[in-house]
Amino acid sequence: DSAEFASGSDKGLDSLYQFIKKNHTLKIEIRGHVNTALIISPRRYTAVKLSVLRAQAIYNYLVGRGIQPERLTYVGYSDWQKKVKLPKLMTQRLLWFMVWLLPLYLPLSAQGQGSVSGTVKTEAGDAVVSASVTAENSSTKSKTTVTSNGEGAFTFSGLANGRYTFTVSSVGYNTETVTGTVSDAGLQLAVVLKIAAQSLEDIVVVGYGTQRKKDVTGAVKSVKAESFNRGIVNNPQQLLQGKVAGVNITSSSGEPGAPVNIVIRGAASVRNSSAPLFVVDGVPLDNAGTGTGDALNFLNPQDIASMDVLKDASATAIYGSRGANGVIIITTKRGRAGTFGASTDWQDEIFRTGNTYENNLTLSGGADKLVYYASLSAQNQTGILKGSKMKRYTGRFNATQKFWDDRLSIDVNLTAANTNNRRPPIDGLLGSAISNNPTLPARDADGNPAKFENAGNPLLDLELYKDIASVNRVLGNISPTLRIIKGLTYKLNFGIDNTTTTRDIVNFANAVPQRDGRFETQSLLLRNRLIENYLTYTTDIDKHTFSALAGHSYQNIFYQYRSSSINKLPLNDLDPVYNPGIGQELTMANNRPDGNANISELQSYFARINYAFNDRYLLTASFRMDGSTKFGENNQYGYFPSFSLGWNIKEEAFMANSAFSALKLRGGWGMTGNQEIDPKSTQALFKTEVSSGTSYPLYPSGAYPPGT
Numbered sequence: 139d140s141a142e143f144a145s146g147s148d149k150g151l152d153s154l155y156q157f158i159k160k161n162h163t164l165k166i167e168i169r170g171h172v173n174t175a176l177i178i179s180p181r182r183y184t185a186v187k188l189s190v191l192r193a194q195a196i197y198n199y200l201v202g203r204g205i206q207p208e209r210l211t212y213v214g215y216s217d218w219q220k221k222v223k224l225p226k227l228m229t230q231r232l233l234w235f236m237v238w239l240l241p242l243y244l245p246l247s248a249q250g251q252g253s254v255s256g257t258v259k260t261e262a263g264d265a266v267v268s269a270s271v272t273a274e275n276s277s278t279k280s281k282t283t284v285t286s287n288g289e290g291a292f293t294f295s296g297l298a299n300g301r302y303t304f305t306v307s308s309v310g311y312n313t314e315t316v317t318g319t320v321s322d323a324g325l326q327l328a329v330v331l332k333i334a335a336q337s338l339e340d341i342v343v344v345g346y347g348t349q350r351k352k353d354v355t356g357a358v359k360s361v362k363a364e365s366f367n368r369g370i371v372n373n374p375q376q377l378l379q380g381k382v383a384g385v386n387i388t389s390s391s392g393e394p395g396a397p398v399n400i401v402i403r404g405a406a407s408v409r410n411s412s413a414p415l416f417v418v419d420g421v422p423l424d425n426a427g428t429g430t431g432d433a434l435n436f437l438n439p440q441d442i443a444s445m446d447v448l449k450d451a452s453a454t455a456i457y458g459s460r461g462a463n464g465v466i467i468i469t470t471k472r473g474r475a476g477t478f479g480a481s482t483d484w485q486d487e488i489f490r491t492g493n494t495y496e497n498n499l500t501l502s503g504g505a506d507k508l509v510y511y512a513s514l515s516a517q518n519q520t521g522i523l524k525g526s527k528m529k530r531y532t533g534r535f536n537a538t539q540k541f542w543d544d545r546l547s548i549d550v551n552l553t554a555a556n557t558n559n560r561r562p563p564i565d566g567l568l569g570s571a572i573s574n575n576p577t578l579p580a581r582d583a584d585g586n587p588a589k590f591e592n593a594g595n596p597l598l599d600l601e602l603y604k605d606i607a608s609v610n611r612v613l614g615n616i617s618p619t620l621r622i623i624k625g626l627t628y629k630l631n632f633g634i635d636n637t638t639t640t641r642d643i644v645n646f647a648n649a650v651p652q653r654d655g656r657f658e659t660q661s662l663l664l665r666n667r668l669i670e671n672y673l674t675y676t677t678d679i680d681k682h683t684f685s686a687l688a689g690h691s692y693q694n695i696f697y698q699y700r701s702s703s704i705n706k707l708p709l710n711d712l713d714p715v716y717n718p719g720i721g722q723e724l725t726m727a728n729n730r731p732d733g734n735a736n737i738s739e740l741q742s743y744f745a746r747i748n749y750a751f752n753d754r755y756l757l758t759a760s761f762r763m764d765g766s767t768k769f770g771e772n773n774q775y776g777y778f779p780s781f782s783l784g785w786n787i788k789e790e791a792f793m794a795n796s797a798f799s800a801l802k803l804r805g806g807w808g809m810t811g812n813q814e815i816d817p818k819s820t821q822a823l824f825k826t827e828v829s830s831g832t833s834y835p836l837y838p839s840g841a842y843p844p845g846t
Contacts (some may be wrong), residue, residue, distance in 0.1 A: 140254065189494045221223040254294040258286045258306055262581070265290030266331055267363070268443075268471060268502060268511065269308040276301040276317075285509065288500045306331065323598040343446040343467045345417070345689055346672060346744070353683075354452030355758045355782035355804050359383070360446045363471065371439045372494055372519055373398055374468065382447050383466075394492075394519040394528035398434070400448055402464030402526055411768030411814050414464040415457055419536075419551040421615050421633035424666045424695050436513040436555035436611040438532040440498050442469030443580035452806030454712065455780035456744055459760035459811035470534060470551065471511065492522040494819040507544075525562035525600045545621045552614040561605040571596045578784065589650045602648055606715075607641040626676045635666035642715045655707030656720055657714035663698040672744075682750040691742040697817075736817040741765045756784035756804075766813050770820040776813075782806025 164174035258269040269286040273294055286292045297320045304327060307313040318325050319719040341348045342360045351360065359382045366377040375398040379387045386401045405412040414422045422435065446467040448454045452460030494549065495518045502511035515532040532555045539548050580597055582588045587597035615633030622628055639662040647655030672689020704714070704721030705728055712720050723729075746760040765774050784804040787793055793801065 144776050152403075159500055172613055179687045211572050222433050241701070251296050252299050252306075252322055252324050254297060254302075254318070254325045254327065256290065256292055256329060258290045258308070258329045259333060260311075261330060266308050269306055269311075269331070271329075272305045273297060274303045274305070276303060283504065283509075285502050285504060287510070288498075291518065304797060334389065343444070343469060344453065345448065345465065345467065346670075346689065346746070347674060347685075348797055349748065352753065352786060352800070352802075353748065353756055353784075355756050355784035356448065356806055358446060358448055358449035358453050359385075361446060361694070362444045363442065366439075366442075370494060371516075374434045374437050374439050374442055374445075375400060377439055377442060377762050378445055378466075379446070382424040382449075384449055385447060393523065393526045393564070394559065400466070403448065412463050413814075414466050415454075415460045416464060417457075417467045417469055417542055418553075418613060419615060419633075420617060420670075421613060421632050421635060421666075421668055422457070422693065423635060424664065424697075435530065435557055435697060436532065436553065436609070436613070437468070437470075437496070438530075438534070438555075440500075440515060440516075441513055441532070441534050441553075442468060443469045444469045450806060451779040451808030452758070452760075452782035453808075454810050455778045455808035456746060456760045457739075457810075458744070458778040459766060459776050459813040460764075461778070461810035461816075462812040462837075470536065470553070492520050494519045503841075507540045508537065510535070512536075523562055523564065523567070525560065525603075529558045531557075547619045549619070550614075551616040552619075553612070554609045555609075557607075557609040557611075559607045559609075563599055563603045563605075565597055567599055570599065582655075591650055594651070598648075602646045602653065604644040604646070604715075606640070607639060609637065609639045610634070611637045626673065626675045628673050629671070631668065631670040633668040635664075635668075637664040638662070639664075643828025644707075644714060647709050649709060654705060654723075655721075656703060656705050657707060657718055658701065658703040659715075659718070660699070660701040663696070665696045667694045668692070683750040683753075685748045687746040688746075689744055691740075691744065693740045693742075695738045696735075696774070697738075698735040700731070702731045703729045705729060737767070738817050739767045740813075751787070754786050754789045758782045758784075758806075760808075764811070764813070768813050768815055768820065778809045778811060780806065782808075 157677075215363055254273065256271075258266040258271065260266060265288070266286060267288055267290065268313045269290070269292070270283060271286065271292045271294075272281055272283045274281045275298065277300055278298075282294060282297070284292050284294060299320050299322065302317065304316050304318065305313060306316070308331060311333060314329055314331055316327060316329060318327060320624055342351050344354065344356070344358060361378060361381050365381065367379055367381065371377060372394070373388050378385060380402075384403045386399075388399050400414055401412050402414050413433075418437070446469075448457075448461070448465040448467070451461070454465050496515065498513060498515045500511065500513045504510055511565065512535045513533070515530070517530045517532075518527070519529075520527045532553065534554075535550070537550045537553045539550075541548075549663050555628050571591055574596065575593060577589050578590065578593060578595075582593065587595050588603055589595065589598060613633075613635045615631060616630060617631045619627055619629045639660075641660040641662075643658045643660075645653065645656045647653055664783075668691070670689060670691040672687060674685065674687050676683075676685040700717075704718050705723040707714055707721055714720055739805070742762060742764045744760070744762040746758070749757040762778045764776045764778065766776070769776065782804060783806070784802055786802050788796070788798055788801040
């Protein structure tokens with residue numbers, strides 16, 4: 139009907155599509171010219187006055203409706219000029235068809251593009267970071283997805299004008315849907331997300347996978363970014379303080395970068411550390427640390443999206459010989475910053491107000507198949523004791539790319555950090571400040587630290603001592619996930635954690651009081667490599683929900699430590715850090731080089747089954763077999779089974795009108811281990827010592843020669 143074409147209705151567009159679809163042998167060539175567009179079949183053609191843009195609109199519409207591209211050929215203006223003149227014969231039917239369709243193309247070709255910007259906030263007015271915002275065109279059904287930035291803002295650009303539906307979602311909030319019309323003038327949106335009433339639908343990371351919170355049968359606590367401690371946060375552990383029952387977090391001292399102790403449900407080891415296993419983006423860290431300070435110091439707290447604490451044996455048994463002290467799974471994203479302070483008396487000379495200065499830059503975005511976020515952070519923290527400071531520079535990049543109709547997904551996580559930690563001589567400094575003669579001046583007439591032959595000065599101790607540790611750490615992993623068939627996925631996880639540490643300790647020489655001076659340097663290399671392969675199968679049959687996991691893991695950890703020293707430094711301004719050769723005394727008695735190295739390997743097989751009936755009755759069973767080079771030859775492998783049961787009482791019919799929002803009964807049993815012992819401690823060792831007391835009696839008389 140020509141009236142339908144003239145009105146530009148969807149029915150007119152559909153008639154064009156149906157006409158070409160019905161004539162399945164017809165091949166169409168669309169030629170764009172300044173004033174003319176031609177639609178031609180092998181034996182007939184028609185010429186109508188259409189611009190190049192209108193011809194392009196015809197082509198794009200037909201392809202969008204599913205007409206095979208091989209049936210359509212578009213020739214642009216430059217190619218048109220090269221074409222020979224076509225026959226003047228044309229068919230009446232196709233001519234009238236195009237004339238009827240002409241008004242339809244006018245609005246289609248004139249269609250412009252617009253932009254959309256907006257914000258996503260909570261009911262309290264706080265920005266919702268990394269919220270997913272999807273724009274769906276009401277006509278073409280095409281979708282585009284972006285994520286909100288650190289201020290909750292998002293932007294779409296290049297959207298075709300028209301009616302759109304915007305879907306906004308974020309973990310822990312109800313999904314909101316708004317509609318709007320995109321035009322050349324743009325569109326502004328303000329979306330408010332409400333906290334999800336049904337928080338039990340939240341996803342909890344349980345090791346090698348996730349579960350709905352309501353389906354978890356072990357003792358697992360998940361803390362999301364919005365629930366982290368606010369204010370001054372200088373290390374990741376502080377995010378959890380006071381947030382999880384049974385988790386005790388204390389700092390070993392107040393100096394910047396000092397180790398932070400975490401104990402989950404009490405000490406689980408008599409002779410070894412009670413520190414839990416940390417898993418960052420799927421990579422288990424080695425509890426040997428980095429040789430200085432806090433093992434998690436390389437992480438910027440602002441980059442952390444969630445921390446999941448696995449507390450009981452049924453939950454941690456999936457990590458076998460490393461699960462006895464509990465497991466903390468860290469998933470990274472982004473965060474915030476702050477500052478703090480303190481001071482005191484004659485001790486005023488060595489104390490000061492401590493501060494933390496931090497700058498963060500975060501970028502995020504993506505398209506339908508690619509989502510990424512990156513962050514840069516610089517932190518400068520000064521301690522309350524003069525000479526105590528820490529500088530940390532952190533960069534992070536995470537990305538997810540999908541292929542093959544979302545059957546293949548590749549996750550990439552990368553963190554690079556440089557930490558410089560300067561420490562004063564804490565051991566003797568505090569005692570000296572408390573016991574020093576209060577009648578002695580702290581400084582001389584020139585304002586320099588006063589020097590006394592028979593008395594100390596804490597300010598001079600600060601000036602003559604330097605202890606600087608520099609740590610460079612790179613943690614990264616790549617994790618492809620392939621959906622083989624419906625419900626069955628294969629995942630590969632390859633990760634590496636590489637740390638190099640250099641620590642220089644200088645006691646400068648001095649005349650009054652007399653000090654010879656000493657320089658010591660220490661270096662550490664820690665390389666942790668991981669490769670894991672596992673299959674996951676999930677299915678739902680009526681009221682039955684079933685998932686199974688089976689996999690293999692191999693981890694190789696190389697550790698190397700070396701130290702050297704030299705005594706009697708010259709009385710000048712030269713720094714032995716840059717030239718240790720200025721020292722004048724080097725003896726085996728006082729400056730013997732030291733070092734050690736070891737390789738630890740862990741090979742594991744693991745499996746887990748989850749079953750739920752009608753969201754009420756829950757079962758989880760897991761098994762892990764760990765083979766560690768730290769174990770003795772007669773007990774190379776350890777076996778760690780577990781099972782747990784749960785009953786969602788709230789889902790029962792008799793609880794429909796109860797006052798409880800959630801009520802669950804659960805119980806579990808499991809076996810875990812602790813392999814955090816020194817490498818080779820279960821093996822026979824030979825000790826090498828050069829002395830006359832360890833010589834072999836090779837001579838009939840006289841002193842024995844030194845030996846081993």
